[in-house]
Amino acid sequence: MEKAIVPPEKKPYQEIGDDLRAQIAQGRYPVGSRLPPERHIAETYGVSRTIVREALLMLELQGTVDIRQGSGVYVMRIPHENDSEEEQLLSSDVGPFEILQARQLLESNIAAFAAKMATRADIDNLKRIIEQEQRAIALNDTAQDNARLFHLVLAGATQNQMLLATVERIWLQMDSSPLWQQFNVHIASRAWRLKWLGDRQTLLAALRRRDVMGAWQAMWQHLENVKTACWSCPMRTPPTLTAICSTQCRFFRGSWYDDPAAVRCAAVRPAGDRLAVAGLWRRDAAAAILRQHRAA
Missing domain, CATH: 1.20.120.530 (GntR ligand-binding domain-like)
Incomplete structure (x- = not known):
């Protein structure tokens, strides 16, 4: 019997990015709203702020959020399941x-x-x-x-x-x-x-x-x-x-x-x-x- 192929584990920033993306898709953060501060996100997930930054970078490159220095992170669009493969590829990357x-x-x-x-x-x-x-x-x-x-x-x-x-x-x-x-x-x-x-x-x-x-x-x-x-x-x-x-x-x-x-x-x-x-x-x-x- 062939062994089942186990997909590689996601990195912490990928998991956090995916979770934030899901919350945006579910309407928790509508377009134009601001995400919680970086420090708050880090405390919520129990990770370093560096990991949070990479998660936010992933979302920004997907076009989901816009990071404005000194202002915060704002939702730009609601992600959908049929988003392009290119955007999905960004979530499986080394930062x-x-x-x-x-x-x-x-x-x-x-x-x-x-x-x-x-x-x-x-x-x-x-x-x-x-x-x-x-x-x-x-x-x-x-x-x-x-x-x-x-x-x-x-x-x-x-x-x-x-x-x-x-x-x-x-x-x-x-x-x-x-x-x-x-x-x-x-x-x-x-x-x-x-x-x-x-x-x-x-x-x-x-x-x-x-x-x-x-x-x-x-x-x-x-x-x-x-x-x-x-x-x-x-x-x-x-x-x-x-x-x-x-x-x-x-x-x-x-x-x-x-x-x-x-x-x-x-x-x-x-x-x-x-x-x-x-x-x-x-x-x-x-x-x-x-x-x-x-x-x-």
Whole structure:
């Protein structure tokens, strides 16, 4: 007998978003009315305000509510059972805060580790990617995914395949995240690309100096700048994104990378060119670009 397929459990913010949506559909909150304050919702469900913010973001992207900074959350329409599949898809997504939080925790440590482990070839490849992005910005070329390539090559510079695979998985998650894609539209302008370029140049300089803490700080600040980008979004999503991204968590700073003697790579370098990681990437275009850099 075949085993029954158990659907994946919903995340807390999805459950809360669905419940609020159901209450709106049932008429508890008519069009034009204001939802309870964020703090009240958090206390009602016994969750953090961050989870509530992501639930409200989900509803805003569905067009159900409008979040007005300094005023509150207002019902814009009554949701129906036959709403589009696209709107329903938004309720099964990983939130932008979770993505940024995971990246800030992981990639700052990766940058610190790479400052110890990167080879000259790694640093040269990162430099070529930055130069390629400079040319792409000058030509207003948006087809090249130099941001992804830079972060993957940086992860590879740790000489740890598990770290590389983990970063790749995060980027694949961002690709499949409607909520993240809504936000990403706003940070792909020329002005923001120039900002991200400067951030990566700062990081590259730290790697060249073998400055472990400098590399950690450069990556941490880069992702802080991504959070700041939320505040300049011109559409109706910024208030929620601002609330989400401005929420700070306490992260570990006095970690293993503070002690140079403790920074050791237990992973054995694979044979051949470590940068040829196409088998892990599952991204033919990115792998082709990387091979081009290797041959240069």
